[in-house]
Structure formats: C-alpha cells, structure tokens
Amino acid sequence: MSTILIFGHKNPDTDTITSAISMSYLQNQLGLKTEAVALGAPNEETQFALDYFKVAAPRIIERASDETKQVMLVDHNEAQQSVDDIKDVEVLAVVDHHRIANFETANPLYYRAEPVGCTATILYKMYQENDIAIPKEIAGLMLSAIVSDTLLFKSPTCTHQDEKVAKLLAEIADVNLEEYGLEMLKAGTNLATKTDEEILDLDAKSFTMNGKIVRIGQVNTVDVAEVLARQASLEALMTEKNAKDGFDLFVLVITNILDSDSVVLAIGEEIAAVEKAFNVTLENHTALLPGVVSRKKQVVPQLTEAF
Amino acid sequence: MSTILIFGHKNPDTDTITSAISMSYLQNQLGLKTEAVALGAPNEETQFALDYFKVAAPRIIERASDETKQVMLVDHNEAQQSVDDIKDVEVLAVVDHHRIANFETANPLYYRAEPVGCTATILYKMYQENDIAIPKEIAGLMLSAIVSDTLLFKSPTCTHQDEKVAKLLAEIADVNLEEYGLEMLKAGTNLATKTDEEILDLDAKSFTMNGKIVRIGQVNTVDVAEVLARQASLEALMTEKNAKDGFDLFVLVITNILDSDSVVLAIGEEIAAVEKAFNVTLENHTALLPGVVSRKKQVVPQLTEAF
Numbered sequence: 001m002s003t004i005l006i007f008g009h010k011n012p013d014t015d016t017i018t019s020a021i022s023m024s025y026l027q028n029q030l031g032l033k034t035e036a037v038a039l040g041a042p043n044e045e046t047q048f049a050l051d052y053f054k055v056a057a058p059r060i061i062e063r064a065s066d067e068t069k070q071v072m073l074v075d076h077n078e079a080q081q082s083v084d085d086i087k088d089v090e091v092l093a094v095v096d097h098h099r100i101a102n103f104e105t106a107n108p109l110y111y112r113a114e115p116v117g118c119t120a121t122i123l124y125k126m127y128q129e130n131d132i133a134i135p136k137e138i139a140g141l142m143l144s145a146i147v148s149d150t151l152l153f154k155s156p157t158c159t160h161q162d163e164k165v166a167k168l169l170a171e172i173a174d175v176n177l178e179e180y181g182l183e184m185l186k187a188g189t190n191l192a193t194k195t196d197e198e199i200l201d202l203d204a205k206s207f208t209m210n211g212k213i214v215r216i217g218q219v220n221t222v223d224v225a226e227v228l229a230r231q232a233s234l235e236a237l238m239t240e241k242n243a244k245d246g247f248d249l250f251v252l253v254i255t256n257i258l259d260s261d262s263v264v265l266a267i268g269e270e271i272a273a274v275e276k277a278f279n280v281t282l283e284n285h286t287a288l289l290p291g292v293v294s295r296k297k298q299v300v301p302q303l304t305e306a307f
Numbered sequence: 308m309s310t311i312l313i314f315g316h317k318n319p320d321t322d323t324i325t326s327a328i329s330m331s332y333l334q335n336q337l338g339l340k341t342e343a344v345a346l347g348a349p350n351e352e353t354q355f356a357l358d359y360f361k362v363a364a365p366r367i368i369e370r371a372s373d374e375t376k377q378v379m380l381v382d383h384n385e386a387q388q389s390v391d392d393i394k395d396v397e398v399l400a401v402v403d404h405h406r407i408a409n410f411e412t413a414n415p416l417y418y419r420a421e422p423v424g425c426t427a428t429i430l431y432k433m434y435q436e437n438d439i440a441i442p443k444e445i446a447g448l449m450l451s452a453i454v455s456d457t458l459l460f461k462s463p464t465c466t467h468q469d470e471k472v473a474k475l476l477a478e479i480a481d482v483n484l485e486e487y488g489l490e491m492l493k494a495g496t497n498l499a500t501k502t503d504e505e506i507l508d509l510d511a512k513s514f515t516m517n518g519k520i521v522r523i524g525q526v527n528t529v530d531v532a533e534v535l536a537r538q539a540s541l542e543a544l545m546t547e548k549n550a551k552d553g554f555d556l557f558v559l560v561i562t563n564i565l566d567s568d569s570v571v572l573a574i575g576e577e578i579a580a581v582e583k584a585f586n587v588t589l590e591n592h593t594a595l596l597p598g599v600v601s602r603k604k605q606v607v608p609q610l611t612e613a614f
Binding site: 097098099100101102103104105106107108109110111112113114115129296297300301304305 | 405417422607611
C-alpha cells in the first residue's frame with residue numbers, strides 16, 4: 001500500500017506546513033504509513049520555526065496521484081487551495097479550522113473542523129484523545145502555528161483554547177512564548193527583499209463567491225508605508241494576474257501586526273464588492289480597515305456576503 | 308438569544324431522530340440552549356424505540372429561519388436533505404457519518420464526521436471527551452440508532468467502534484442487545500399497512516450526481532415478494548414523481564434484513580447508470596444485488612461513479 005500523503009494549502013503558511021508534520025507524526029504513531037509534504041516552499045517565518053526546532057522542511061509536491069491514491073488534508077478543504085489533482089485521489093481525512101466550500105467526496109471520511117484560531121489547536125486535542133505524547137520539536141512547531149495564525153493571540157480568530165494550548169505547548173517545547181513568538185513573527189515581515197510577485201503570492205488564496213473568482217492575498221508588516229510605496233507596480237501586476245488567471249477581483253490585505261489593523265488594496269472588475277463588504281470608499285484603490293487582521297474572520301465572510 | 312435548533316435529515320430514520328435528541332442533551336449540558344426538532348414524523352421503527360425508552364418524539368418543523376438564526380445538523384450535510392431554508396440560517400455544527408457534498412458555509416464551524424456506521428457512535432465519543440454522563444434513556448436511543456444503521460452489525464458500514472459502543476450503551480440502557488435489536492428492526496418492516504407513497508418516501512434521499520438528480524429510497528423487509536407484488540403501482544408513482552420533482556432517476560432498494568441482500572427497482576431516464584453501477588442487466592426494471600444492504604456504502608458511491 002502506498003504512503004498516504006498529508007499536506008496543507010498552496011502558498012503554505014506556518015500552520016499549514018507544521019500541521020502537516022504534526023498530523024503525519026500522529027497518524028504514524030497510530031499505525032498508518034504517512035508522509036508530510038507541502039505544496040510550496042516555507043516562507044521566512046515558517047523557515048525560522050523549522051530552523052529553531054531543527055526540523056527539515058517537507059518535500060514539495062506538484063501532484064499527488066502519481067505516487068498515492070489516498071491523502072489527508074490539513075488547514076484547508078477548498079479544492080482550489082489544494083493540490084491540482086485533488087479530484088484524482090481519495091481524501092481520507094481533513095483537519096481544518098476554515099469554512100467548508102467547494103469540497104465534495106464520494107465516500108464518508110474523517111473530518112474534524114473546529115472554529116478555533118489554528119489547526120494545531122485541534123491537532124493538540126487529537127494527540128490528547130489518542131494518548132500520544134507530543135515530542136519537543138513537534139510541540140515547538142505546533143506552538144509556532146498558533147502564534148502565526150493568531151498574531152500572538154491578537155487576532156479575533158484567537159480563542160481561549162488556542163491561548164491555553166499554546167501555553168501548554170510552550171512548556172513542552174521549553175521556550176518563552178512571548179519572546180519566541182515576536183521573534184518568529186518579525187522574521188516573516190521582511191518584505192524589502194521580496195519581489196512584487198512574491199508579495200502578492202505570499203499567502204494568497206482563491207475563493208469562489210457566487211460564481212466570481214476572488215483572489216485574496218495578505219502580508220504582515222511593521223511598516224505599511226513601505227508596502228504602499230510599491231503600490232503602482234503591485235497594481236500593474238494584480239491587473240496582469242486578473243487577466244491571466246481569470247480573477248474577478250484581487251484584494252491585497254496589508255496588515256500591521258503592531259497596530260492590529262490593515263490597509264486593503266483592491267483591483268479588478270468587482271471592486272465595488274470591497275466597498276460594500278467593508279462599508280468604505282476606496283481612494284486610489286485603497287482603504288483603511290481599522291481592527292482588521294484576520295482574512296478568515298474579517299475579510300472572507302464580509303466579501304462572501306457582499307457577493 | 309434564540310434557541311439553537313438541532314435536526315437530522317428529511318424522511319427521518321432512527322439515527323437522525325435520536326441523534327438530534329442525543330446531541331441536544333449534550334449541548335445543553337455544555338451550556339448552550341438547544342432544542343431537538345425533526346423534519347418529519349418518526350417511522351414505525353423509530354417510534355418503537357421512542358416508546359420503549361419513554362422519550363417524546365421531537366417537534367416537527369417545516370422551516371428554521373422563522374424561529375432561529377443558528378442550527379446544528381446531525382446525520383446529514385447535503386442541502387437537499389436538510390430543511391428547505393437551510394441557506395437562511397447559520398450552521399454552527401455538524402455531526403455526521405456520510406460523504407460531504409453540496410455543503411458550504413461562510414464561516415468556520417464545528418464539523419465532526421467519521422467513517423463509522425452511525426452518528427450515535429461519534430456522539431458517544433463526544434460525550435466521553437466532554438465527561439458528560441449518558442442518561443439511561445439517551446443510551447437506549449443511541450443504541451437503537453446503531454442497531455438501525457448497521458442492521459444489527461450486519462451492514463458493511465458497521466465498524467468495530469459501532470459494535471463496541473453499542474455494547475457499552477446496552478449496559479447503560481439495561482437491555483439485551485440482540486433481543487431488543489431484532490424486535491426494533493422488525494417493528495420497522497411492516498410494509499403491508501403502508502401506501503405506495505409511504506413506501507417510496509420512507510427513507511428516500513435526493514442526491515446530485517454530475518448534474519443529475521437521483522432519488523434513492525430504501526425499505527427494509529423480511530419478505531421482498533410482498534413489496535414486488537406492488538411493483539406496477541410503485542412504478543407508476545415513481546414515474547409520476549420523476550416528472551413532478553425533476554428526478555432523472557428513481558431507485559428503490561428493497562432490502563431483506565434476514566438474508567442481507569437487496570432487489571433494486573429503477574425508473575427514469577438514467578436507468579442505464581444502474582446497470583453500469585452494479586454490473587447487472589435490469590429485467591422488468593429490477594435486479595438482485597447480492598450482499599447489498601447499505602445505501603451509503605454499496606449504492607451511492609457506485610451510482611456516483613457511474614454518473
């Protein structure tokens with residue numbers, strides 16, 4: 001029987017990469033033969049966490065069906081965020097904390113989603129329920145995922161469970177939660193060395209909303225002005241991508257992780273949806289979204305509703 | 308805040324009715340304000356279980372959004388099997404053991420599905436995980452659900468977990484598992500007093516398969532010939548329903564619970580899919596399907612694949 005591949009979404013972030021690793025370790029302890037893989041290279045934040053806890057980055061795959069018939073998904077379920085040939089493999093299990101959409105199976109499966117801030121928080125429970133001890137380096141990676149997804153507990157997606165689990169994991173991983181967390185987050189905000197292409201792709205996901213294709217990217221920074229200084233060339237590339245990939249709307253959410261708010265930059269035929277969703281008037285294609293830091297909770301539902 | 312309504316699928320069976328009751332009790336113990344309701348009246352098998360354990364049948368609703376903004380689903384997820392105005396309410400949680408299809412949310416939610424024989428088996432775990440004691444009558448209803456969905460452990464959908472949980476529940480409910488189970492199953496096979504309409508609707512569900520609408524009903528019996536004696540009038544009504552409700556195919560699975568096989572009766576424009584799915588030749592619109600007792604595992608995936 002071929003090895004079951006476990007992976008998170010395209011444009012992987014820290015939760016997606018580390019949850020594949022944590023899920024694979026858990027499933028292997030439970031007797032399955034699985035391998036954590038990834039649909040892209042780790043970003044700088046994730047690489048910081050992997051280096052810190054001395055864990056190798058997962059192998060990158062382009063397709064799954066060439067080497068396996070069965071997969072498990074972490075941190076996503078929507079087909080357009082998954083491996084391109086997802087329709088050609090059987091999804092055995094999903095562990096996720098997002099909305100469910102554009103996901104369909106022919107057979108019953110294990111599906112575990114909870115409305116918490118991070119996939120790692122759900123995986124922690126699964127370790128507990130199965131009485132599997134969490135190794136120090138896995139605890140460190142799970143902790144990194146929670147810090148990343150909740151911006152050190154500042155995001156409105158953060159629940160008491162995430163914070164409680166993060167503290168327990170910090171003990172196992174033997175790190176100072178605040179110090180390590182801020183150091184890791186800052187490692188991910190170095191945008192100066194990134195091309196426009198990299199900024200737009202960093203954490204971008206596509207969503208289908210009432211038949212329209214909406215691309216939503218997000219970058220974290222400690223200096224929003226630094227990103228907006230590149231607005232003209234970013235806009236040109238967003239327009240180009242809309243035409244090439246058929247996006248009806250491209251939204252870039254530029255989040256200040258120190259102030260906990262965001263500036264939105266919107267390009268495309270459906271930009272009116274952005275004004276409707278956030279009750280703002282776009283000026284020069286941008287608007288300040290006070291208090292908005294979470295794409296999942298403060299951007300996607302509002303845009304879905306607007307469409 | 309309005310009471311959260313919890314319900315199973317249309318044409319309710321024993322798992323769907325009793326799991327709504329068990330889920331509601333659990334959620335209320337956890338501090339929420341919920342009510343178990345149903346999308347139809349209990350069938351004779353379910354009524355037998357409710358009477359035996361002295362539990363009132365849930366109130367029947369036609370719509371949810373008139374009285375609540377939030378619901379929880381048990382034993383189903385596909386929109387066409389749910390309340391008609393499901394799009395107008397928020398789904399907070401799903402506990403299910405079926406494939407996922409035609410299900411979409413705007414927000415993250417609690418979704419717990421496992422590939423086991425019965426929703427009640429998953430609910431049993433949730434009681435354990437939350438340290439909530441199962442009252443005697445709830446244990447009796449959960450046990451009835453497992454017996455019903457697994458045909459007393461004979462269905463291929465039955466897992467070791469279902470059987471193990473059923474035995475633990477039988478102790479709490481203080482019943483002899485085999486004796487009570489067979490008595491309950493037989494209570495559900497009295498088809499002589501049922502109209503053709505009732506037989507076709509008893510446990511029927513609609514499925515969307517590659518754009519076609521497929522209606523699949525199932526009846527349990529200890530006398531297949533008794534059902535086939537009514538074939539002409541059943542066929543006439545199936546044809547009428549196809550025209551009226553836009554079904555491309557109507558399949559009635561007549562299952563002998565003693566022999567553990569089924570006769571399929573198929574009517575509609577897409578009956579070729581039945582021959583392809585089961586590798587049989589329909590004679591007089593019927594074919595024997597040896598060993599087939601589970602719609603979910605032995606009928607729906609095969610038809611989905613054929614389409």
